[in-house]
Amino acid sequence: MKYNLPKLPYKYDALEPYIDEQTMQIHHTKHHQGYVDKLNKAIEGTELEDWEIEEILKNIEKVEDKIRQAVINNGGGHANHSLFWQILSPEKTEPEGKLLEAINKKFDSLENFKIKFSEAATTRFGSGWAWLVLNEKKELQIISTPNQDSPLSQNKTPILGLDVWEHAYYLRYQNRRPEYIEAFWKIINWKKVSEFYEQATSD
Numbered sequence: 001m002k003y004n005l006p007k008l009p010y011k012y013d014a015l016e017p018y019i020d021e022q023t024m025q026i027h028h029t030k031h032h033q034g035y036v037d038k039l040n041k042a043i044e045g046t047e048l049e050d051w052e053i054e055e056i057l058k059n060i061e062k063v064e065d066k067i068r069q070a071v072i073n074n075g076g077g078h079a080n081h082s083l084f085w086q087i088l089s090p091e092k093t094e095p096e097g098k099l100l101e102a103i104n105k106k107f108d109s110l111e112n113f114k115i116k117f118s119e120a121a122t123t124r125f126g127s128g129w130a131w132l133v134l135n136e137k138k139e140l141q142i143i144s145t146p147n148q149d150s151p152l153s154q155n156k157t158p159i160l161g162l163d164v165w166e167h168a169y170y171l172r173y174q175n176r177r178p179e180y181i182e183a184f185w186k187i188i189n190w191k192k193v194s195e196f197y198e199q200a201t202s203d
């Protein structure tokens with residue numbers, strides 16, 4: 001199978017002023033496309049061509065040594081960005097239902113969850129991601145990963161992720177990562193995060 005760049009569910013300028021049009025365009029058509037192209041090249045002619053990207057990342061130790069790091073970087077890059085685009089939206093939503101209950105139970109309040117998640121995103125040194133995942137016990141957990149490492153390779157299912165690579169914010173925010181993180185809370189598609197939560201808990 002050849003992996004393809006997924007279409008964005010909104011226009012490049014839809015997340016203005018929080019994420020600017022040029023950043024979205026470059027991020028999608030250059031960075032994400034680059035991961036897709038390099039992933040396809042790495043797995044060409046191997047049995048991985050028949051696998052879903054999530055299955056590959058969950059079973060990363062089975063990938064042959066000589067292409068494993070390329071798959072971690074570019075397969076991770078493809079899966080991470082594919083999730084990221086979906087959990088953003090120009091439409092204002094709030095967490096509700098079972099997801100909100102679980103957040104309150106685990107983190108005491110939505111406010112406290114946001115503080116803890118923001119800390120994880122702020123303190124991730126260098127390039128990487130902050131995540132809300134379901135862990136092995138199907139409990140919510142906040143983690144961060146370096147580079148394009150996927151939570152799937154740690155047996156965790158991501159339901160919300162924030163890209164804190166400089167390419168995700170530098171044009172608008174320069175070195176002010178905390179301002180970008182603050183803006184992120186305004187553009188989350190909580191309906192989609194709830195969907196991912198329900199899928200992950202019912203598996």
Ligand code: MN
Nearest residue numbers: 031163165168
């Ligand atoms: Mn990125």
